[in-house]
Amino acid sequence: MSNNIDYSLYLVTEAYREGYRSEYLKKVRQALQGGVNVLQFREKNASSLRQFELAKALKDMSQSFHVPFIINDRVDIALAVNADGVHVGQEDLPAEDVRRLIGPDKLLGVSAATVEEAVKAERDGADYLGVGSVFQTGSKGDATLIEMDEIARIRQEVTIPIVAIGGINAENVKRLPERHADGIAVISAILSAADPKGAAEQLKEQFLSKKHK
Numbered sequence: 001m002s003n004n005i006d007y008s009l010y011l012v013t014e015a016y017r018e019g020y021r022s023e024y025l026k027k028v029r030q031a032l033q034g035g036v037n038v039l040q041f042r043e044k045n046a047s048s049l050r051q052f053e054l055a056k057a058l059k060d061m062s063q064s065f066h067v068p069f070i071i072n073d074r075v076d077i078a079l080a081v082n083a084d085g086v087h088v089g090q091e092d093l094p095a096e097d098v099r100r101l102i103g104p105d106k107l108l109g110v111s112a113a114t115v116e117e118a119v120k121a122e123r124d125g126a127d128y129l130g131v132g133s134v135f136q137t138g139s140k141g142d143a144t145l146i147e148m149d150e151i152a153r154i155r156q157e158v159t160i161p162i163v164a165i166g167g168i169n170a171e172n173v174k175r176l177p178e179r180h181a182d183g184i185a186v187i188s189a190i191l192s193a194a195d196p197k198g199a200a201e202q203l204k205e206q207f208l209s210k211k212h213k
């Protein structure tokens with residue numbers, strides 16, 4: 001898929017609770033109304049069948065907002081729901097094999113915490129990088145913190161867009177290095193907010209005001 005995609009505000013889902021499907025879908029819709037530019041489905045605790053059903057619903061929803069829909073880890077579910085892309089990390093299926101499975105036209109996102117991982121991901125066919133964790137996060141148990149300077153170093157070595165991830169909120173987004181990240185990826189600052197639409201609007205505004213400085 002081409003890279004004229006706006007990654008400014010990238011929402012990663014992790015809010016599904018069995019029995020609360022409509023509340024979950026409502027939250028994600030509100031976030032999309034608040035200006036989310038890319039949506040990633042990441043519901044590791046749900047069964048494969050539930051993931052498939054939810055992903056189908058979110059694919060339709062994101063399509064109605066003209067927002068690319070990415071599936072975390074699960075190439076099978078991405079293909080089954082005809083998602084726009086897949087995001088994989090260093091412990092998932094290798095990026096070059098995922099690229100082969102999804103073909104040239106779908107988006108491939110790869111997590112990178114170092115320059116070496118970033119350069120390899122670009123070579124293996126990534127369309128964008130998820131770089132983090134830039135701040136402490138409660139949303140991913142095995143996340144390791146990276147130095148802020150690593151984003152600048154990665155920026156010098158790759159041409160594909162960089163999305164910063166991990167513990168980002170409307171306050172600390174100002175501490176991200178200027179101009180090096182093309183977007184911010186967020187779970188809790190939006191999906192744990194009482195007002196996901198307002199939270200998305202505020203985060204995006206803070207990030208864009210920084211990016212265009």
Ligand SMILES: Cc1ncc(COP(=O)(O)OP(=O)(O)O)c(N)n1
Nearest residue numbers: 087088089090111130131163165185
């Ligand atoms: C945009 C984005 N960046 C990084 C990640 C993390 O992916 P990964 O390292 O595979 O960890 P899990 O999300 O699978 O726990 C991401 N999901 N999205």
Ligand SMILES: Cc1ncsc1CCOP(=O)(O)O
Nearest residue numbers: 137139140166167186187188
């Ligand atoms: C999926 C992922 N990868 C690195 S940190 C993270 C979690 C981000 O969630 P939050 O925005 O709640 O810190």
Ligand SMILES: [Mg+2]
Nearest residue numbers: 073088089092
């Ligand atoms: Mg993964």
